[in-house]
Amino acid sequence: MTFEQYIKRLSEISDRLEDNSVTLDESIALFEESLKLSSQCMKILKEKKGKITEINKELAGVTGNGDEL
16 A cells, blocks of 8 residues: 555544444454554655655765755
């Protein structure tokens, strides 16, 4: 799944939990799913942050002084 798909699914879960139409067992299952999805989102964001840091370091080497562009 993509980051956007994870976020969409998290939104769907949130909507279902907020409308109070699910049982306690369903709520727990949805909560568990949301934790897994959130973990995947955090993993993706961490990877992207690393990529941005890498790009910034490369740019700093190009400008020669480390100043941001």
